[in-house]
Amino acid sequence: METRYSTCVFCDGGCAVKAEFEGDCMRVGPADRAFPAFCSKARLIDEYRLHPDRLTKPLKNVGERGNPSWQEISWDQALDEIAERLHTVVETYGAPAVAFAEMPLNVGFGGITRRFMSRLGSPNYTAPTALCMGNTAQVHRAAYGWFSLPNWEATDCVVYFGQHRDEERWPAEYLALKGALARGASLIVVDPRETPTAKLATHHLRIRYGTDAALALGWLHVIIEEGLYDRAFVESQCLGFDDLAQRVAAYPPARVAEICGIDEEAVCTTARVYARAHAAIIPWGVVGDMQRNSTSLLQAQCALRAICGFLNTSERVLGPSVGGVTNAELSRFDWLPADKRALQLGCDTHPLLTFAASSLYREANERAGVPYEPDILAESCSCDPATLFRAMRGEGPYPVKALFSVANNTTMSYAGQQGIVDAFMGQDLVVVFEHWMTPTACLADYVLPGDMWAERDVLGSAFDVGPGFVAGQAFREPVGACKNWYYVVKGLADRLGFAEDFPWEDEHALYDWRLAPLGVTWDDLVRQGGAANELVAIGKFVTPSGSVELKSSVLEQLGFDPLPAYEEPTDPASDGTYPYILFAGSRDRKSYNTNLHQIPSLRAEEPEPRLFINPADARDEALEEGQWCVVESAYGQVELMVHLDEAQPVGTLRIPHGWWKPEAATSQAKLESARLHNDGMLFPDANWNLDPAQGVPNLRGGIHGRVRARSSLSSAASAEGD
Known part of the structure; x- marks a missing residue:
């Protein structure tokens, strides 16, 4: 065997x-x-890879954008034509007019796309991690110099901000949580809903949506006021403690309880439980990434770990590594001159994830002996998505006229969905690398069939977080003419005259080159399972000051408040016309963002997009279980199936993420199904709804909506056979 x-x-x-x-x-x-x-x-690997709707040959749109007519072509023709049209865009508008939206995890390659862009001369790269962990990493970097990772084996106190884990959603962390609870660890869950995870909690704080930052500031107030912090660590390793103490003095438990809608004593009790633990952890959760106060919440979490002495004990700060070639080192950011970096979209408006912030760590990296510009979770040197989409619509400082959507359903992955579709319509070139004819692919000039994870050999990780390399082996051969992403990058590089910078014949030659400094090959890695780089600053903090920055010099230099604070989210449309608070980003158990709705066995368990509504609110709106309804904000509307849920707080509506109908017969119907069901239609990407420093949209409380029964079948729903 x-x-x-x-x-x-x-x-x-x-x-x-x-x-x-x-x-x-x-x-x-x-x-x-x-x-x-x-x-x-x-x-379900074979059910997925052998699905009859899987894209297996390159396609060219010989019709109009948005009303395509697809023609099968060869890989050589596709790459020849894409390279020629890409060259024309660069010659006409300049290299920054070319942008890439990529999910490295889905292609199995980190750094290779950035290397191509660095050689081309464009800084305009983004990934969905811009609003999902990658942005968290940049706030952690401002405080610690790198991302922090929890030590599940040691913890005696777990704090979850909105996370719900089970056998289908992050099962590895679910097992780690169960193990911690079995050892006697306490669990604090901060979540408006009483989820199954919340039912396991020692303390469950049902705060108002979007008030997480206020709660964290209240905890800091209690811990500092009662002297529960680690004075030795604060005095030896932290900067800005007195300023932080002064800031959180404005958040006493009574005020925080009023903001959050919970009991004052619950604020105090849970703060003490956390501070008095021997090895508390605050694992990452996406809820903190999509709020108007995201930066402040993440800063406050960073401060909690630090002042209570949990850094490099139960919360590990690793840092950049050297040895085998990292994803960031492969990216060759040094090929991008200063004038091109200065053109990166969003560097002057929402700069924390851009080159503008990355440059502030240059001296810290030099002190640590890091010979390259680090990139944590593919978001340390990235453009701002909302600013990118505006430039694609002709509303930016310069036009963006070519977009590569690589293994992510870009039109459905961000707030302001209709504006993203409009942005695609104005492009001279759209290339999509995909498994399916997604709504984004329906807007493309070329759709290139990609391999899936079980059909490729992968040198992991695709993100720079830890220092290890892991071999992921292909289980099956790619279906049809499906290719891996390096094949595409190499093909375009050769045609554009970049061959000397991409000298590796295939991915295995690239892997051997990256592993060579460690004295191993890809085949060696397969046999031994992994290899490790050297951590250049283990136990230290690669921040500008070399200390934990409770008051962030990076945020201050970028022109933002260097300390965490709470600002009540606002919606210009909150005049009573829209009485409910909307919460988006709910992930279904049987899908992954916009993917897996195609798989019959999974779809049978979750066949339709559901609105979670409290039964009392449903009665007021004359809605019944299983009935189709329309949810509206001032910015758009979606159609969902009613699900009555006692766990949903009264006055709020929970919206699913990533829904479209792959079975829709035509490209127009597929695109329309995304407009009908996806949460991106309800939430704007206007600056007032974005976290100022990061640019992430507020999807977690603050945007108002209303709900009504769907009076009749929409044309698209009728076409889908609802």
């Missing part, structure tokens, strides 16, 4: 899996029987 190992990417939980082969029979299961992190999706 042959056994191969990889990392499942049917979601971003990253579970280690293995495939055992007997002849043509493949059996997939958890890589480690002692830690069986595994969900139902991981067994």
Whole structure:
């Protein structure tokens, strides 16, 4: 029996899996029987890869954008024509007129796209991690110099801000949580909903949507006021403590309780539980990434870890590494001259994720001996998505006229969805690398069929967080003419005259080059399972000051408040016409963002996009379980199926993320189904609704809506057979 190992990417939980082969029979299961992190999706590899709607040949649109007519072409023709049209855009508008929106996790390559862009001369790269962990990493970097990772094996106190974990959503962390609780750890859950995870909690704080930052500031107030912090660590490792103490003095428990809508004593009790723990952790959760107060919430969390002495004990700050070639080192940001960096979209408005912020760590990196410009979670040197889409619509400082959407359904992945569609309509060139004819692919000039995670050898991780390299082996051969992303990058580089900067014949030659400084090859890595780089500043903080910055010099130099604060989210439309608070970003158990709705066995369990509404509110609106309804904000509307849920707070509506109908027969119907069901239609990407420093949209309380029964079938819904 042959056994191969990889990392499942049917979601971003990253579970280690293995495939055992007997002849043509493949059996997939958890890589480690002692830690069986595994969900139902991981067994559906062949159902996914052999799906009749899977894209398996390059397609060219010979019709109009938005009303396409697809023609199958060869890879050579596709790459020849794309390279020629890309060259024309660069010659006409300049290299910054070319942008890439990529999800490295979905292609299995980190850094190679950025290398191509650096050589081309464009700084305008973005990834969905701009509003999902990548942005968190940049706030952590401002405080610590790098992202912090929890030590689940040591913890005796877990704090969840909105996270819900189970066998289908991040099963590895779910197992780690169960293990911690079995050892006697306390669990504090901050969540307006009483989820199954919240029912496990020692303390459940049902705060108002979007008030997480206020709660964290209240905890800091209690901990500092009562002297529960680690004085030795603060005095030796932290800067800005007195300023922080002065700031949080304005957030006493009574005020915080009023803001959050909870009991004052609950604020005090949970602050003490956290501070008095021996090894508390605050694991990452996406809820903190999509708020108007995201930067302040994340700063306050960073301060909590630091002043209570949990850094480099139960919360590990690793830092950049040297040895094997990292994703950031492969990116060759040094090829981008200062004048091109200065053109990066958003560097003057929402700069924390851009080159403008990255440059502020230059001296810290030099002190640590880092010979390259680090990029944490693909977002340390990226443009601002909302500013990019405006430039694509002709509303920016210069036009963007070519967009590559690489393994992410770009039109559905951000706020202001209709504006993104409008942005695509004005492009001279749109190239999509995909598995399916998604709504984004329906707007393309060329759709290139990509391999899926079980069809490729992967040198992980695609993101620079930890210092390790891991081999992910292909379980199956790619279907049809599907290719990996390096094949596309290499093909375009050769045609554009960049061959000497992409000298590797295939991905395995690239992997061997990246691993060579460690004295191993790809084949060696497969045999031994992994290899590690050297951490250049373990236990230290690669910030401008070399200390934990409770008062951020990076934010201050960028022109923002260097200390956390709470600002009540506002909606210009909150005049009573829209009485409900909307909460978006709900992930279904049987899908992953906009993907997996195609798979029959998964779709059968969650066939329709559902609105979660409290039964009392449903009665007021004359809505019943299973009824179709329309949810409106001042910025758009969607159609959802009513689900009555006692856990949903009265006066709020919970909207799912990523819904469209792959079964829609035509490209226009597929695109329209995204307009009908996806949360991006309800939330604007106007500056007033963005976190100022990061540019992430507020999806977690503050935007108002209303709901009504759907009076009749919409034309698109009728076409889909609802």
